[in-house]
Amino acid sequence: MFQQGLCVVFWLCVYALVSLHSGVFCSNGMVTTVPSGKIKTYLEPPSRPDVHCWSPSYPFKVLCSWPEPPQSQRPTHYIATYSLKDGEIQQCHPYPTSMSPLPSPELSLQRANSSSPGTRWFCILEGLKLYTTYQLNITAVNPLGSVSHLQLWTIEDIVKPDPPVNVTVQVVPRTLKLLVRWAPPPSWSDHELVPLNYRVRYQWEKEGTFHDITLGPFKETERVLPGLLPGRVYLVQVCSMEYFGLGQNSDWSPPVNVTMPAD
Ligand SMILES: *[C@@H]1O[C@H](CO)[C@@H](O)[C@H](O)[C@H]1NC(C)=O
Ligand SMILES: *[C@@H]1O[C@H](CO)[C@@H](O)[C@H](O)[C@H]1NC(C)=O
Ligand SMILES: *[C@@H]1O[C@H](CO)[C@@H](O)[C@H](O)[C@H]1NC(C)=O
Numbered sequence: 594m595f596q597q598g599l600c601v602v603f604w605l606c607v608y609a610l611v612s613l614h615s616g617v618f619c620s621n622g623m624v625t626t627v628p629s630g631k632i633k634t635y636l637e638p639p640s641r642p643d644v645h646c647w648s649p650s651y652p653f654k655v656l657c658s659w660p661e662p663p664q665s666q667r668p669t670h671y672i673a674t675y676s677l678k679d680g681e682i683q684q685c686h687p688y689p690t691s692m693s694p695l696p697s698p699e700l701s702l703q704r705a706n707s708s709s710p711g712t713r714w715f716c717i718l719e720g721l722k723l724y725t726t727y728q729l730n731i732t733a734v735n736p737l738g739s740v741s742h743l744q745l746w747t748i749e750d751i752v753k754p755d756p757p758v759n760v761t762v763q764v765v766p767r768t769l770k771l772l773v774r775w776a777p778p779p780s781w782s783d784h785e786l787v788p789l790n791y792r793v794r795y796q797w798e799k800e801g802t803f804h805d806i807t808l809g810p811f812k813e814t815e816r817v818l819p820g821l822l823p824g825r826v827y828l829v830q831v832c833s834m835e836y837f838g839l840g841q842n843s844d845w846s847p848p849v850n851v852t853m854p855a856d
């Protein structure tokens with residue numbers, strides 16, 4: 594693979610020298626050219642992709658995602674395979690996107706606010722066996738070389754639902770209570786086969802200190818918060834988790850800010 598890379602670079606250099614009339618040189622084989630725009634860019638070998646895999650839809654799908662490589666490594670393409678130990682190698686087809694590949698607005702929001710905003714690469718793995726160890730191999734390839742990221746997991750270990758959506762909070766009339774309602778994350782496929790549980794967290798500030806209470810887990814998609822104080826501001830969030838506690842809880846939903854009426 595490395596030799597192949599060197600060979601491609603050699604021919605890129607020859608091509609650059611032949612096709613451009615001026616100012617092109619080949620230092621250490623590290624200069625490539627885009628003939629149409631005559632823009633010179635320095636190409637580097639690919640770095641190992643920082644791959645994160647999780648199942649927002651147990652047991653049907655696993656998503657693997659990694660950031661777009663820096664400009665200096667492009668064009669880079671990826672070969673993504675997964676297999677059982679000593680088993681047949683299956684391939685998934687990575688594609689770059691700035692949108693969440695499954696229907697969940699919250700997921701897209703987190704993406705927009707991740708440390709590397711913009712495009713990420715995604716690969717969707719389907720038809721996985723339960724309680725079975727898979728080896729994932731994501732190989733980054735560009736004209737200067739290739740590097741593989743390998744990881745092992747069972748789908749049960751990487752379950753992580755998306756947060757609930759449409760969280761609303763209402764004051765229950767003539768009481769010091771709040772009614773919180775939400776909808777399950779749309780990306781979770783089958784609520785009959787594998788139900789979700791939820792937790793509700795509410796926070797408030799008193800004399801400069803933040804306090805919080807977390808309720809749950811429970812199956813219902815609404816909850817009454819009792820014992821609140823008039824005039825106080827509460828921040829309410831909900832998260833979801835697989836019914837039997839597989840994997841991780843979802844992230845918390847974005848906070849909803851409510852002020853209790855002052856009597
Ligand atoms: C982005 O996320 C960080 C940590 O997760 C948080 O502190 C920050 O407020 C967020 N920014 C926006 C614009 O939501
Ligand atoms: C990972 O995939 C690459 C590209 O298909 C392949 O060359 C490499 O041998 C694989 N590595 C392992 C450990 O399977
Ligand atoms: C959330 O609210 C929007 C707008 O009211 C609605 O279109 C959508 O179906 C709701 N999602 C769920 C999962 O209930």
Ligand SMILES: *[C@@H]1O[C@H](CO)[C@@H](O)[C@H](O)[C@H]1NC(C)=O
Pocket residue numbers: 826828850851
């Ligand atoms: C909640 O709302 C109140 C009143 O609108 C505002 O003063 C406060 O900063 C908000 N808190 C947060 C954490 O958004």
